[in-house]
Amino acid sequence: MKFLKKNLLYTVGLSLVLTACGKEESVDPEPLNFQFVVPDNFPQPVWDTENPMTRNGIELGRMLFYDVRLSGNNKISCASCHDQKLAFSDGKALSSNGVSGTVLHRHTPALINLAWANNGLFWDGGSTNLESQAFGPLTAADEMQQDLFELVDELNNVPEYVKQFDLVFEDKISSQNIVKALAQFQRTLVSSNSRYDKFRRNEPGGDLSPTELHGLELVRQKCQSCHAGELFTDNSFHNNGIDADFDNDQYEGLFQGRFRVSYNPADLGSFKTPTLRNVALTAPYMHDGRFTNLEDVIDHYSQKILVSPTLDKQIPNNGFQFSVVEKEAIMAFLKTLTDEEFVTNSEFSSPR
Amino acid sequence: MKRILIFAFATFLFSSCDDNDDTTDVQPVENAKTTITFDARVGNADFALNKDFTIGSRTYNFSKLRYWVSNVTLIDAKGTEYLIPDSYYLMEEVGDLNLSGTISDSLTYPARKRESIDVEDIPAGEYKSIKFSIGIDAKHNDNLSLQAGELSIANGMSNIAWMWHTSYIFSSVAGSVKEGTTSASFLAETGLNANYKTVSIDFAAPVNFSTAKGLVLNLDITKVIDGIDLIKTPKVNAAQAAVMSALATNYGTKALTFGSLSN
Numbered sequence: 001m002k003f004l005k006k007n008l009l010y011t012v013g014l015s016l017v018l019t020a021c022g023k024e025e026s027v028d029p030e031p032l033n034f035q036f037v038v039p040d041n042f043p044q045p046v047w048d049t050e051n052p053m054t055r056n057g058i059e060l061g062r063m064l065f066y067d068v069r070l071s072g073n074n075k076i077s078c079a080s081c082h083d084q085k086l087a088f089s090d091g092k093a094l095s096s097n098g099v100s101g102t103v104l105h106r107h108t109p110a111l112i113n114l115a116w117a118n119n120g121l122f123w124d125g126g127s128t129n130l131e132s133q134a135f136g137p138l139t140a141a142d143e144m145q146q147d148l149f150e151l152v153d154e155l156n157n158v159p160e161y162v163k164q165f166d167l168v169f170e171d172k173i174s175s176q177n178i179v180k181a182l183a184q185f186q187r188t189l190v191s192s193n194s195r196y197d198k199f200r201r202n203e204p205g206g207d208l209s210p211t212e213l214h215g216l217e218l219v220r221q222k223c224q225s226c227h228a229g230e231l232f233t234d235n236s237f238h239n240n241g242i243d244a245d246f247d248n249d250q251y252e253g254l255f256q257g258r259f260r261v262s263y264n265p266a267d268l269g270s271f272k273t274p275t276l277r278n279v280a281l282t283a284p285y286m287h288d289g290r291f292t293n294l295e296d297v298i299d300h301y302s303q304k305i306l307v308s309p310t311l312d313k314q315i316p317n318n319g320f321q322f323s324v325v326e327k328e329a330i331m332a333f334l335k336t337l338t339d340e341e342f343v344t345n346s347e348f349s350s351p352r
Numbered sequence: 353m354k355r356i357l358i359f360a361f362a363t364f365l366f367s368s369c370d371d372n373d374d375t376t377d378v379q380p381v382e383n384a385k386t387t388i389t390f391d392a393r394v395g396n397a398d399f400a401l402n403k404d405f406t407i408g409s410r411t412y413n414f415s416k417l418r419y420w421v422s423n424v425t426l427i428d429a430k431g432t433e434y435l436i437p438d439s440y441y442l443m444e445e446v447g448d449l450n451l452s453g454t455i456s457d458s459l460t461y462p463a464r465k466r467e468s469i470d471v472e473d474i475p476a477g478e479y480k481s482i483k484f485s486i487g488i489d490a491k492h493n494d495n496l497s498l499q500a501g502e503l504s505i506a507n508g509m510s511n512i513a514w515m516w517h518t519s520y521i522f523s524s525v526a527g528s529v530k531e532g533t534t535s536a537s538f539l540a541e542t543g544l545n546a547n548y549k550t551v552s553i554d555f556a557a558p559v560n561f562s563t564a565k566g567l568v569l570n571l572d573i574t575k576v577i578d579g580i581d582l583i584k585t586p587k588v589n590a591a592q593a594a595v596m597s598a599l600a601t602n603y604g605t606k607a608l609t610f611g612s613l614s615n
Contacts, residue, residue: 049495072457126518128494128518129495131497132494132497132518133518135455135496135518136518139454139455141453147455147457148455148505148506149459149506150456150457175455176498177497179497261517263590263593
C-alpha cells in the first residue's frame with residue numbers, strides 16, 4: 001500500500017504562505033512560465049488552485065489527456081469522449097465508451113473555456129475545480145475505471161513521463177500531480193476566434209449577416225440571462241423547464257440536478273449552463289442529451305417549457321414563443337459561434 | 353537541505369505577513385516537542401471497537417471512528433499563535449477497511465488505532481490554549497490535488513463521489529445501536545465546508561512544552577452523538593443536512609475537552 005508522498009510539501013507550503021499574505025508577490029519567473037492570454041473581449045479568468053501553468057506542465061497534461069494508459073483497460077483516454085473536432089464533446093446522447101461499456105447517466109460535456117469555469121464542474125457542480133474533477137472520470141467504474149496506484153506504476157515505466165513530472169513538479173509521479181497537469185492543459189482550451197468574436201473585435205472576417213445580427217439581438221434578449229456575456233454561460237445552475245417532476249431520487253438524486261449537491265430545494269432540477277460557443281458542434285443537448293439537434297432545443301425554449309416551482313424566473317411559463325423567422329435567425333447566429341481554429345488548433349491535438 | 357531551507361523561507365514569509373506576530377519573542381528551541389493525544393472515550397470508559405456501551409437507554413457497538421484534525425495551533429500567554437505546519441492528521445480507530453473500487457480495484461486499509469500526534473520544534477514559551485479544527489478547511493477540501501500533512505485520497509476519508517461532491521469526509525462513526533427490540537446499523541458522517549468546526553481548549557494552567565511531554569484531550573463519543581437519534585436517522589450525511597450539521601456542531605462545541613498533562 002502506498003500513501004501520500006510529502007516530497008512537494010515545501011512548494012505547497014510556500015505558495016500557501018504567499019497566498020496568506022493576500023497580495024501578489026512577484027516570484028522569480030521561470031523561463032518556461034506560460035502567459036495565459038485573455039482574449040480582448042473576454043473577462044479575466046479567476047482560479048486559485050496553486051497550480052501555476054507552465055509550458056512543460058501544459059505539454060505533460062496534453063500527453064496525459066491523449067494517453068490510453070489513463071484507463072483501467074488501457075483502451076480509452078480523456079480524448080475518447082472529449083474529441084477536439086467536436087469541441088471536446090462526443091456526439092452521443094449518453095456514452096457507453098467507458099471501460100465497463102455501461103451507458104452513462106449524464107451527457108459528456110464539451111471542454112471549452114474551462115479557465116473561466118470557476119463555479120463548479122459536472123452538470124450539478126459537484127466539483128470545485130479541474131484538479132479535483134479529474135478524479136471523477138478517472139476512477140468511475142463506468143468511465144475510465146482506473147486504479148490510481150496502478151496508473152502511477154504504469155507511468156513510472158515510461159521514462160519520458162518520469163522526466164516530465166520531475167521537470168514540471170520537481171516531484172515523483174503521483175495522482176495529485178497527474179490531475180494538476182491535466183488541469184493545466186484543459187485551461188489552455190480557449191475558444192475565442194469564432195466569426196462572432198471577430199465581429200466583436202472588429203477583426204477581418206467578422207461580418208455578420210442581417211439574419212445573424214437579428215439572431216444575436218434575440219439571443220441577447222432571451223438567452224443571455226443564463227448564457228451570459230462573452231463566455232455565453234453564467235457558470236451557474238438553472239431549471240430550464242425540460243422536466244417538472246423531481247421526486248425521483250434514484251441514484252443518489254441523479255435526476256434532481258444541483259439539489260443532489262446543495263440539498264437546497266430551490267435547486268431541484270437545476271443543471272449547469274453550458275456555453276453556447278461551438279454549440280453547432282456539440283449535439284446532442286441537455287444534461288442527458290435528450291435533444292438531438294438545435295432545432296429541438298430552440299423549439300423547447302419557444303413553446304415546450306414544463307412548469308414547476310423551481311423553473312428559472314427568466315423563462316416564461318409558456319415559452320418565448322419565437323416565430324419561424326426568429327428561430328431561423330437564432331439558429332443562424334448560433335452557428336457564428338463555431339470556432340474552426342479551436343477545433344483544428346494543433347496545440348490541442350494529440351501530441352503523437 | 354534544500355527542503356529545509358525553503359521551509360525556513362516559508363516560515364519567515366509567514367511571520368512577515370502576520371501583523372500580530374512578534375517574531376523576536378518566538379525562538380525555536382531544540383527538542384521542544386510534545387505528544388498530543390486525542391483520547392476517545394465513551395463517557396468515563398475508554399472507547400473500543402466491537403464492544404457494547406450503554407448510553408442512556410441504548411446499547412451501542414462501534415465498528416469505526418475516524419475524523420480529521422487540522423490546523424492545530426498552540427497559543428501562548430501573549431496570544432501569539434503557533435500553527436503547526438502541515439497539520440492534517442487522520443485520527444482513527446478502525447478494523448480492516450475494504451476500500452476496493454474507490455481509487456483502486458482492490459484496496460484494504462489495515463486496522464489501525466491512532467490517537468496521538470507528535471509535534472516538534474515548538475517555539476519556547478508558556479502556552480495557555482490550543483485550537484484545531486475537525487474537518488478540512490475549504491481551500492484543501494475543494495482541491496484534492498493539494499498535498500499537505502496526511503491529506504490523501506487513498507484512505508477512504510476523501511471521496512471522489514461522496515454525496516457527489518469531490519471533497520473530504522470530515523468525520524465518520526459507524527456501528528450498531530439497539531433499544532429494546534429496535535436496532536439499526538448506523539453510519540454518521542460529516543463533511544462540506546459549512547461543517548468545518550474549530551475547537552478552542554484552554555489549558556488548566558500555562559504549559560511549557562520543553563518540560564510537558566504530553567497533552568491529552570478527551571473526545572467523548574456520548575457527546576458526539578448527543579441529540580442525534582441514530583435509530584431514526586441511521587445514515588447521517590449531506591442528504592440529512594440538518595442532522596449532519598448538528599453532528600458537526602457536537603464535534604465543534606462539546607465532544608472535545610481538556611484531559612491532562614504529563615511531564
